[in-house]
Amino acid sequence: MNDKFYEQKKEKQDMMINGAMKIFALKGYAHASVDDMVKECGASKGLWFHYFESKKGLYSFVVSYAVKYAILEYGIKLEDKGMGLYDLLLEKEKVKVDLMGMYPYLPLLILSILNETDEEALSLMSDARESYIEALENIYVGIDRSEFEEPEDSFLIQKMITSTFADIMRDYYHKPVFLKEEYISECEKYIQMLKKFLGKK
Amino acid sequence: MNDKFYEQKKEKQDMMINGAMKIFALKGYAHASVDDMVKECGASKGLWFHYFESKKGLYSFVVSYAVKYAILEYGIKLEDKGMGLYDLLLEKEKVKVDLMGMYPYLPLLILSILNETDEEALSLMSDARESYIEALENIYVGIDRSEFEEPEDSFLIQKMITSTFADIMRDYYHKPVFLKEEYISECEKYIQMLKKFLGKK
């Protein structure tokens, strides 16, 4: 269905993908307008529909693209089984920051996916959303939780870290420039604090 | 400006407030439509404008109302200075659940306020938003952090709990019915786990 799109130059593809990601990530599905994307990255209105048929199709595509790309990177950089919970969650944030090199708004888009409440948007991306969650679970399965006396505790902490980092990342996106290194330091503060109390790994 | 509205029967007032809270909380300012509110609670389109002049005015009013009401309840139920961090944050969730008795979507609306990115919405509620944040800070000032060797740690933990509870609450709102007791139990799990490791109070 999006074959035509892939026949273009990679550069132009990425320009359009980044435009769409930015607008969708910042405004959410319903409030994002195709005109915004035209302004953001030049490609004409007709072209978006030529490649993606509809706003729905575009959203499906971009979300699915973002998820696939993120899963791929996670796969490459987080696969060394046997990492501890803390190191892995921190590493995961570093991967996200790396992703921003190519697709600056990809991590924010993924956060917005997980928080999206618009029913239409949810139905359009249900597959991508689930496959992202599943991929994360697969990664989490490999975590070495032996440091924790009660395994259940580690899951609660995992959830807390995830929620907290998501919140912080959203804040960083609201600043004029996303300060990558500062963001990672901030995450590290939490990890170090937790390590001090709750398991060393 | 909303004098007319307050002259109506309390029941009807609350019906409209709840309708507006629900739609704004679920869809956000920009994507909430007055038509949705008409469907939600019967009051005709014209009536919303009769009372609130504009969608902007309605949003301002509802947000401000929600914030005032929440601050009031916090004031009444969280004022015993000297509570520990954990007990206070848990108690705060209980207050929110109590608020749902009268205004089911009030807590979700407050979460949405804190996450809102639409610039128009932000400008409409800047006062309310700030007064809410300030009120929370005043409550947090009274927390007894003596259990924590490093006070800084307690602030990181506080942030983590807040982010986590917000996430969980959003999930509970996505279910067909908000299971209040289950929600509180879930929050307690986190608190108990943390108490085990990080201070007893």
Add this chain to the structure above:
Amino acid sequence: MNDKFYEQKKEKQDMMINGAMKIFALKGYAHASVDDMVKECGASKGLWFHYFESKKGLYSFVVSYAVKYAILEYGIKLEDKGMGLYDLLLEKEKVKVDLMGMYPYLPLLILSILNETDEEALSLMSDARESYIEALENIYVGIDRSEFEEPEDSFLIQKMITSTFADIMRDYYHKPVFLKEEYISECEKYIQMLKKFLGKK
């Protein structure tokens, strides 16, 4: 149909009539709103409809009232047959200025009637409009045109004076206060100039 209305105190009647005249005269039929009239003179929205059934009915009534009142005054003050064209047209303006004492916007309303283009408005007041025009013609019939060699000329001049005074009056209404004496002086300038050249009477 407007019996009910006439059963009120004269004062209140005139307050409402003046409110309606002002709004209709200033904004024209289509753009005048009943809310404007409420603001202008206090009588509640429901009351207008109680007395006049509809905006159409109100317009019909007010226009008809204005026309009747004006014709009455013209009848009283311009009836001395045998006046010359110039004196009569000037006297007519003086009558209008007198009318403002009781109904400040009556003369402007009459001008607006004669210029109205809105089809609905035209159909609502066709009778009043015609009876006004007819009444004027009856007055003009009594004019002594013996000063004019060619009677046709006097009709052209009459039309010119009428158009000119109407224009000037509109200008005066646009000022913060209608300066009555100044208005009459301005009219006199034209009359005197014309007398100099075109007949003495």
Add this chain to the structure above:
Amino acid sequence: MNDKFYEQKKEKQDMMINGAMKIFALKGYAHASVDDMVKECGASKGLWFHYFESKKGLYSFVVSYAVKYAILEYGIKLEDKGMGLYDLLLEKEKVKVDLMGMYPYLPLLILSILNETDEEALSLMSDARESYIEALENIYVGIDRSEFEEPEDSFLIQKMITSTFADIMRDYYHKPVFLKEEYISECEKYIQMLKKFLGKK
């Protein structure tokens, strides 16, 4: 701001301009509806906003266009300085009638501009209105008033002619078809009459 519009075919431009002129001229700014224009000339509702952003923008544009066009024609056809008052004012009406060839409602629109009382409309066209009035003054400066013993008289007469012709023109527009030649004859009657009495030129 209206670049897009000018890139269309001249024919289509003129069709839309004429539609807008007609509706604005007949109904005035406030009561003119874009729907009326849709009915009048086919272009869809969205298209008007595609080109003009808002009803305000459309009004500004059309008024400004009309004024510029009229001033241009006046410049071409009335520039022979040294014309007498009468000939010039008559010539001016002929220019207006010529303008109707391309833009049938342009002269009526200009009359409506000069009579408009709606505050919003006034603010939207203040520049155009003033530039029109100024252009007329520049033309009037060239008038040869030597026939008049008292120059002041000539200004009064000028005002009278202007008011009268405006009135007559409005009447002609209210007929099913604007009878151009008849209109000019009517104007000439006044001019001839005046010449007979008040200066020959």
Add this chain to the structure above:
DNA sequence: TATGAATGAGCCTTCATTCAT
């Protein structure tokens, strides 16, 4: 392939009109 003119459904808002009190 690429553009943007063109369309119409949907949303915010106004306002004449009705009706319960």
Add this chain to the structure above:
DNA sequence: CATGAATGAAGGCTCATTCAT
């Protein structure tokens, strides 16, 4: 009589979508 709450149709405007070029 008097009030103003309540309603819905109509108008301004946005935006996804189509289509001629």
